[in-house]
Every structure is written in C-alpha cells, then in structure tokens.
Amino acid sequence: MTGPTTRTATPAGGMQDGTVQRIVVQGRSLAMQLCVLLKTAKIHDVGNVAFHGPLVNFIETVEQLFTAEREFKLQAVGDFLYINHSRLKLDGSSYASYQYLIDEFRTRGLSGFAFTGKVSPPEVKKFVRLFLDVDCKSSDPYEDFGAALGKLSVEHLVPLRTIVPQSGTINIEEVRDSRKAAKRTFYRAIEATKMLMLSARDRRPVDLRKTKRAVQSIVDLILNEEFSLVGLTAIKNHDEYTFQHCVNVSILSISLGQRLGLSKKMLGELGVAAILHDLGKATIPGWVLNKPGKLTAEEWKLMTDHPVQGVKMISKLRGLNELALRAMIVAFEHHLNIDGSGYPKLGDHLRMSLFSRIVAIADCFDAMTAHRSYRKSPFTPYEALHHMLVANREKFDGLLIKAFVNTVGMYPAGTVVLLDTNEIGIVTEHNAHDIFRPKVKIVADRDRKRVDGSIVDLSHREEGSDTYTVGIVSALNPEEYGINVADALT
Ligand SMILES: [Fe+2]
Ligand SMILES: [Fe+2]
Structure with a gap:
C-alpha cells in the first residue's frame, strides 16, 4: 500500500x-x-x-x-x-x-x-x-x-x-461491495442494539422496530451470502463489545438456524430473541460487568440474575407481540445448560427450548473468543470450538454443536493458522464442503515477513491430483505473533 x-x-x-x-x-x-x-x-x-x-x-x-x-x-x-x-x-x-x-x-x-x-x-x-x-x-x-x-x-x-489498494487474487471491487453491504448491516444492528439497551437501562420506553429491521437485514444477508457476516463477528470492538456481543450472537444463531433448515420467519424470530438474550444485563452496573477480579457473592448474584431481569424487561417492551414469549424464554434459559449445571437453578425440571439451545452455543462461542477484563487473552476461535466440543460437551446439545461446527468450520473466521508452506494466514471464511480446509488470507510469508497477501482456498487441489496444494499445520495465538485479526478481516 x-x-x-x-x-x-x-x-x-x-x-x-x-x-x-x-x-x-x-x-x-x-x-x-x-x-x-x-x-x-x-x-x-x-x-x-x-x-x-x-x-x-x-x-x-x-x-x-x-x-x-x-x-x-x-x-x-x-x-x-x-x-x-x-x-x-x-x-x-x-x-x-x-x-x-x-x-x-x-x-x-x-x-x-x-x-x-x-x-x-x-x-x-x-x-x-x-x-x-x-x-x-x-x-x-x-x-x-x-x-x-x-x-x-x-x-x-x-x-x-485516491489510493488504489493492492489487489491479490480476488476482485477487489466485488469484495468491497459485498463487504460494504455486510458491514452496513452489522453496524446498523449494533447501533439499534445500543439504543435498545440504553433505553432499557434508563427505563425509557423501548421501541423494537429498528432492531427487528436490523435482524431482517441480517437474515436476508445470511440467506444470500452466509459467510461475510460471520467473519465480521470475529472482530471484537472493545468499547462497544456489550452491544456487539448481542449482534454477534444473533448472527451466529441465525447462521446455525439456517443450517438446521428453519424458515425465514423463524430465523427472524430467532435473531430478535438472540439480540435480546442479555437485555437483563442492562440492569447490572458496568463495574461489575467489567470487573477484572473474582466477583463477590453479591456481585455474582447480580450477574446470575440477568436472565430473570431480562424476562421482566422484555415483558415491558412495546411492539414485540408474538415474539415476546420466545424472547423471554431465550433470555430466561440461555445459561441453564443442557445438563442443568448453569443458572437459574431449576433442578432437572426444565428442558431448554430449541431457540435457547441455539443461542446458548452462539453465546458461549462469542464470549470465549472476546477480550474480557477477567481473562488475560481470549481463546482463539479454534480453541473455543474445541473447548465446547470436548471439555464442555455436556453443557450443550450434541447435535446442535456439530451443526455449529459445520456452520463456522473447524477453523472459524478469524483463526490464525500456520500453513505447511511455513506461511501464516488468517481464516476469512470456511468452506461448507470441507470444514477442515477454509479460505485463508496470507499475512506473513515463509520468512515470517509481514505481507498483504492473497486469499488462498485450502480446499483447492492441483488439477488431476488428489493432493491439496496447501494445508494447515496448526492454529496459532495471534497475540504471540503480533497479528491483528481485525485488519485482515475488514
Ligand atoms: Fe447472558
Ligand atoms: Fe451473552
């Protein structure tokens, strides 16, 4: 450049x-x-x-x-x-x-x-x-x-x-247009969520129309072009993370819902319920939400009360109508866990609804991959997925978690990977036909020199051959290599 x-x-x-x-x-x-x-x-x-x-x-x-x-x-x-x-x-x-x-x-x-x-x-x-x-x-x-x-x-x-950005092997104009549409939708949704949560916090009347419109655009984009929005969820903006988290969870939930074959109407309802899943957190003071150390018993009580507070707040929203029940159920159930190990504590009397099980997976994945004040560094998307598939598998719906892996890939967008060419790349999107071989943007060459490289499709094979041109050796921690994921994905 x-x-x-x-x-x-x-x-x-x-x-x-x-x-x-x-x-x-x-x-x-x-x-x-x-x-x-x-x-x-x-x-x-x-x-x-x-x-x-x-x-x-x-x-x-x-x-x-x-x-x-x-x-x-x-x-x-x-x-x-x-x-x-x-x-x-x-x-x-x-x-x-x-x-x-x-x-x-x-x-x-x-x-x-x-x-x-x-x-x-x-x-x-x-x-x-x-x-x-x-x-x-x-x-x-x-x-x-x-x-x-x-x-x-x-x-x-x-x-x-005008500065013309360097082009790789992709059509810059085309990519720019589709990214522009995706980003517009993404940031509008964040803005709508912010207004919504701030109004709820200040006990002002809350209008859901903007949120519903934003979710509809997300559904349309995901139905047309599934991956560029999922890629955007990998960029965590620290200042606005609370609001962005709700939008990320909505995007990931809708994407998973689409893979499960839910109708467009259902996807819209799922998306709105997902955006509202943490509405109850609007009642928790910022210093508790962002506290770096361990929470006291009292603070923890406040935190674990957000599902119940969420239900109360949603019941007061205007313009929600038939969506209200679903959204309340999701807000109430999203931390229950399938094995009942979460909160609120209900024993084993309740089975989580489908929407709640979807949102719980999207929620956990997004939260694990975000920078949080109480964690030194976030999990890479690859680590988060492994954690959910192995250590925490009892907490999630087994079938849904498999469908989620198929939705985001084994190496989700934002994962930094070492390739067998010794180059380093960042996953930009996954390939639905091969979840182990995503598309990767090269950010460092064989000598580890920083480059603005091209996007390589790892599912590509040499003509007439069974072997792949390039493969992944391992996932890397971006911070160790000083790599900024947001720069590569936007
Ligand atoms: Fe929550
Ligand atoms: Fe959440």
Missing part, C-alpha cells in the same frame, strides 16, 4: 499509547464534523447561521490536531479512514458518517486531504463550496478540484489523490 499503513489503534494491535489514542479521538471528531459540515452545506448555504456551529467545531479540531501533529492527513484507504497512520475505529455511531465521507471522497477521485496549517472560516467556506461544486463526472475531478482551490487561494486544505 502506498499510503497509510494498516497500523491500527486498538489494544489488540499492541500499539495504543496516549498520543495515538488522542489523535484517534481527535481524528474521529474531525471526520464526524467534516461530515456534518458537508451535509449542512448541501441543505443550507455556507453563509447560513445553521452552518456556523459545525464550522466553528471543525476549525477548532483542525487547530488542535495541527498544534499536536503539525501537518496531518485525513485519508480513506479501502473501507477505512485514517488520521495520519492511525485507523479510525468503526463503531455503530460513526459508521454512517465515515462511509458518507469515503463515498464523497471516492466520487471525486480523492483519498482525502492534507491539512497543512490552521484554517480560517472564509477558507473553510470556500473549500466546502468548491468541494460540493466539483463535477464528479469530469475525466479528472481531483485535478479540477485542486485547480479550483488554487484559484481561490485555499492553501491549507490540500486534496490527495
């Missing part, structure tokens, strides 16, 4: 320090504010009073960044925004704004801008006007825009030409 590197400012990348963190926070503000500025200017003239507030905010942020960094760049590479070399982390609330900017940049042949100094209100106004006036259908909008800025002496906002 010729522009920013794929260095990211997440703790998983191991590069987070105070400075990077601050730049990323300010970069996020800058991107959000630029988005507001452009959107406002599309409705009102830049001289309008409505433009004033966003203008002041934008100028202030540019000033802060310039003071700290001197010259800096805001750029789109692939589907991400970077501030200098730090990637701006996506979450539910920033996704739409980032995507808007990336699209606006792309149609003008721009990757973004270099900020070479502090900016004044007249300069920003001229810049915004010219940006919106660019003829995107011209043969070189980037050139036209640059020339127009020069004429009006806009000096401190310098347009940068």
